[in-house]
Amino acid sequence: xxxxxxxxxxxxxxxxxxxxxxxxxxxxxxxxxxxxxxxxxxxxxxxxxxxxxxxxxxxxxxxxxxxxxxxxxxxxxxxxxxxxxxxxxxxxxxxxxxxxxxxxxxxxxxxxxxxxxxxxxxxxxxxxxxxxxxxxxxxxxxxxxxxxxxxxxxxxxxxxxxxxxxxxxxxxxxxxxxxxxxxxxxxxxxxxxxxxxxxxxxxxxxxxxxxxxxxxxxxxxxxxxxxxxxxxxxxxxxxxxxxxxxxxxxxxxxxxxxxxxxxxxxxxxxxxxxxxxxxxxxxxxxxxxxxxxxx
Numbered sequence: 593x594x595x596x597x598x599x600x601x602x603x604x605x606x607x608x609x610x611x612x613x614x615x616x617x618x619x620x621x622x623x624x625x626x627x628x629x630x631x632x633x634x635x636x637x638x639x640x641x642x643x644x645x646x647x648x649x650x651x652x653x654x655x656x657x658x659x660x661x662x663x664x665x666x667x668x669x670x671x672x673x674x675x676x677x678x679x680x681x682x683x684x685x686x687x688x689x690x691x692x693x694x695x696x697x698x699x700x701x702x703x704x705x706x707x708x709x710x711x712x713x714x715x716x717x718x719x720x721x722x723x724x725x726x727x728x729x730x731x732x733x734x735x736x737x738x739x740x741x742x743x744x745x746x747x748x749x750x751x752x753x754x755x756x757x758x759x760x761x762x763x764x765x766x767x768x769x770x771x772x773x774x775x776x777x778x779x780x781x782x783x784x785x786x787x788x789x790x791x792x793x794x795x796x797x798x799x800x801x802x803x804x805x806x807x808x809x810x811x812x813x814x815x816x817x818x819x820x821x822x823x824x825x826x827x828x829x830x831x832x833x834x835x836x837x838x839x840x841x842x843x844x845x846x847x848x849x850x851x852x853x854x855x856x857x858x859x860x861x862x863x864x865x866x867x868x869x870x871x872x873x874x875x876x877x878x879x880x881x882x883x884x885x886x887x
Contacts, residue, residue: 615875616649618802619764621857622871623792624702625657625807634868635705638807641871642769643711650875651764654706654713654771655795657788658698665693676744679731682785687748690785691717694773702771713769718752718776719783721759724791726750726776726784750776750784752794760799789848797855804857805874805882806845807865812883813838813846823884826850849885860885 624638645652666673666689674681682690695717706713718724729751731744763770774791778784789806796804813821813829816837824832829846832838838846842862849860863870863882873881 615645615802617651619651619653619796619799620645620803620805620875621653621655621792621796621799621801622805623655623657623788623807624865625659625788629656629658629698629865630660631866634866635702636709637868638865638871639702639705639709639711641869642706642713643709644872645875646711646767646769652769653760653764653795653799653801654702654769655774655788655792656694656698656702656771657774658694661698662690662693665689676733676746679733679744679746681745682747682749684748687783687785691775691783694785695719695775699771699773706769706771711769712767713771714763715771715773716759716763717773718786718791722756723759723772724752724774724776724786724794725754725756726778726786727753728778728784748782748784750778750786751790752776752786753779755794755798757795757798760795789845790851793848793852793855793857793860796852796857796860800856800858802858803875804849804852804860805871806849806860806862807870808845808862809864809866810842810862811864812862813842813885821883822880823886826853826885826887829885846885853885853887858886 642652642654669689671685699715703713703715716723727750729746729749731746732741733744734741760770774786774788776784776786792804811820813824815821833843833846845862852860861874861882861884863874867881870881
């Protein structure tokens, strides 16, 4: 006689199987960061999810951030950041710390977590194999008094100029999970820090990923009543940004999703990384776990 527990497990596996087949040998890029990164239990659950994806025939690629950790290290080293127009300026000393924290400590911590769960992960950054070439990011700010727009020099802050996914494809071919830190070199030979969301979108586009998942600290895109919107087209997303439904910090997140779709990603999902196993819930269940944005 089958126990209730075994029956439940069998039901879950049978339910998930069609979704596993949908993603078989497909690439899924996951941007990992925020609050989930600082919680050991959530980190372990994330590592299990990524390992299970690989064991299920999916090709996961992890791109991570690390803003809070960088801030703490700058404090420890007594490096005071300059701000222009509310934006942090990354000078030479700061970018050295950024590279040390992102491509060093955080990157290897994530690799170790995945390997501890039975996966095979390797740490990379944008410099490896010329994966990402950066260009200096230009930002403009508007003076509230004069309403005059001016260009702000943020130092060694960059954006992807080009992506060569050759090294990622070689790693994925060997069933190894690449974990990528968003640090890259520019054509000028300098090192640049790239926003992890932007880097993830560019990398996902270069791989024609089936899904790009942004793990955030919110459930997804919410309507004006605070309810989760399960799916959006690009046109509808633009409409919601125009009428103020999508506002604040969610605007750049959604814009990054649209850019990734323009680059060739099939679908982009914003979901809550503070929910254990959010990645599996999104990919292998009917309801998903966040907001899916499609072309």
